[in-house]
Amino acid sequence: MNTARMYALASATVLMLLSACSSTFNQAPVIDRLPSRNLEGGMTASTDGFYTVKAGDTLYAIALEFGHDWRELARANNLTDPNKIFVGQKLKVEGFGGNTPAAAAPAVGTGGSDAVVEVNPVAPAGSVKPVEPPKPIADTPVEPPKPFAATAGFVWPHPGEVIQPYKAGVNKGIDLAAKVGDPVVAAQAGKVVYSGNALRGYGNLIILKHDNNLLTAYAHNKTLLVKEGEPVTKGQKIAEAGQSDSDRPKLHFEVRKQGKPVDPMEYLPAKR
Secondary structure: OOHHHHHHHHOOOOOHHHHHHHHHHHHHHOOOOOOOOOOOOOOOOOOOOEEEEEOOOOOOHHHHHHHOOHHHHHHHOOOOOOOOOOOOOOOOOOOOOOOOOOOOOOOOOOOOOOOOOOOOOOOOOOOOOOOOOOOOOOOOOOOOOOOOOOOOOOOOOOOOOEEEEOOOOOOEEEEEEEOOOOOOOOOOOOEEEEEEEEOOOOOEEEEEEEOOOOOEEEEEEEEOOOOOOOOOOOOOEEEEEOOOOOOOOEEEEEEEOOOEOOOHHOOOOOOO
16 A cells, blocks of 8 residues: 555544544533522522531621521521631521510419419408409400511612612612712611621611511611611611712612512602
């Protein structure tokens, strides 16, 4: 076999192999081996209600993601210092929040060393007239007091135009155009569960908790006017708009239902 024919045969063999490989590659299925992720781009809990702390996490951010007051989260996990959590630590983030029924008080005079029996002094015979026993008081159900009075519907926290809408996995709330110093008001009655600037990306932040498993968040403020634990009414001024941790003056507003970001436009009234 001459040299030219050998080269021709070798070239034909290589072409056949490349053709076969190309056909195999085109037919091969593509398998996504990446771990599953929360579509909102947030944190996810395990099936038993725990979250594993990752690098960069803070207790405040975890509380916001799962819809808790950070103090409740700290108590549920026996944390004395909210700034001391570590990577790999498992925190309970579900199955608590003040919904455990209180223990009933023991009935008076039912026995036991701690039973209390009221004893009245005995008066001399004939000195006291018989007293008619008091009539029993009808049982009247008493509604437990609420920490704040929520009213129907939300109000806009700021009248500025929406410059960035809510988008799942991209923007967890809406951004409203604002000027530095503009008033920011509570969209609904609630209690202040966070007032500070420890959450990266939010600047000076107010978080309110409401009575229907909702949180609202107000970010990038210049001045915070309410303190943690303080009740607020709907429409009350809680902050002044600013540019903290933001590229421009604006108000970032979030609504979270049981920790999950939802579109605030579903709660806000239509603008006139």
